[in-house]
Amino acid sequence: MKINKKNLSFILLLTVFAACKPKPKPVDTVAQTRTSGTVSMLVDESFSEVLADQIEVFKTDYPDTKFTIVEGNEQKILPTFLNDSVRVIILSRMLTEAEDKMYRSRSIVPKTARFGIDGIALIANVENPDSNITxxxxxxxMKGTSVSGKQLVFDNAYSSTLRYFKDLAAIKALPAKGIYTLQTNNDVIKYIAENKGFVGVVGVNWLIDNKEEMAPYLEKVKMMGVKNVKGKKGGDEFYRPIQANLINGKYPFLRNIYIIDAEGRDGLGTGFANWLVSPRGQLIVLRSGLGPHKLASRDFNFKNTN
Structure with a gap:
């Protein structure tokens, strides 16, 4: 085939442009910094939805990053963190003194930062006449001494949510009656939507920022109002776990969300932890319906136009 000089020049020009066009770097070859590189992270599945939103925006800001996420219940992921397999974890509690010492014995000081406040919602079927609980x-x-006939349904037997209520009731073992466990938060929502007379226990975020396929079930459940013990904050009336009540602390069942970084170096784990508590990261927490760690102040300048 004969190629004239004009066509040849065009082909050469395309070749030059193709050679000059920047190609995205493979993430595993970029420098390990606060805003580039890779990080593996263990995540309490109760917070998987809000964390996914955070990572999506973070990667938009810093495309040369790769996150490997391992989700699971608290009792499943914590041993993996403590045996040094993965050094960044999202939990609803801080490390105990003994757990902290396990890392310090390796000359690594874990860094802990709270980035959100979660509410644990109690939900009932919309046709259930009960809308409140104390x-x-x-x-x-939880103690097995109730005469109300109400029964609680949790996500699973090893979750941080169930651990929270066991700590609240100061019990080690569950009673023989009145407590049921399934597998996930969505399982609880489905169960309550299809069964009357039970009270489901789920993270607030699962009621606000859930997948589209859960919409038919969410329409059939309602958040219950909760009154705290007399004399404590929120003990004057029944409060629902709406965002305002998470922020002002009037809703009784609150827990913090922490990121714990034990990488032992100034890498992507540190950068992401700092970003979570930055104004941008906190705005995402606010939009998720949870309580932010810190509300950004708003300054207004007033000018005299007279």
Whole structure:
């Protein structure tokens, strides 16, 4: 085939442009910094939705990053963190003194930062006449001393949510009656949507920022109001776990969300932890319906136009 000089020049020009066009770097070849490189992270599945939103925006800002996420219940992921397999974890509690010492014995000081406030919602079927419950009633159910007939349904037997209520009731073992466990938060929502007479226990974020396929089930459940113990904040009336009540602390069942970084170096784990508590990261927490760690102040300048 004959190629004239004009066509040849065009082909050469395309070749030059193709050679000059920047190609994205493979993430595993970029420098390991606060805004580039790779990081593996263990995540309490209760917070998987809000964390996914954070990572999506972070990667938009810093495309040369790669996150490997391992989700699971608290009792499953914590041993992986403590045996030094993965050094960044998202939990609803801080490390105990003994757990902290395990890392310090390796000359690594874990860095802990709170980036959000989660509410644990109690939900009921929309056709259930009960719309309120007290903290004392919940504690009685957990202890097996309740005479109300109410039964609690949790995500799973090893979750941070169930651990929270066991700590609240100061019990080690669950009673023989009144407590049921499934597998996930969505399982609880489905169960309550299809069964009356039960009280489901789920993270607030699962009621606000959930997948589209859960919409038919979410329409059939309602958040219950909770009254705290008399004399404590939120003990004057029933409060629902709406965002305002998470921020002002009037809703009784609150827990912090922490990121714990034990990488032992100034890498992507540190950068992401700092970003979570930055104004941009906190705005995403606010939009998720949870309580932010810190509300950004707003300054207004007033000019005299007279």
């Amino acid at each position: 903290v004392n009633e919940v504690v009685d159910i």
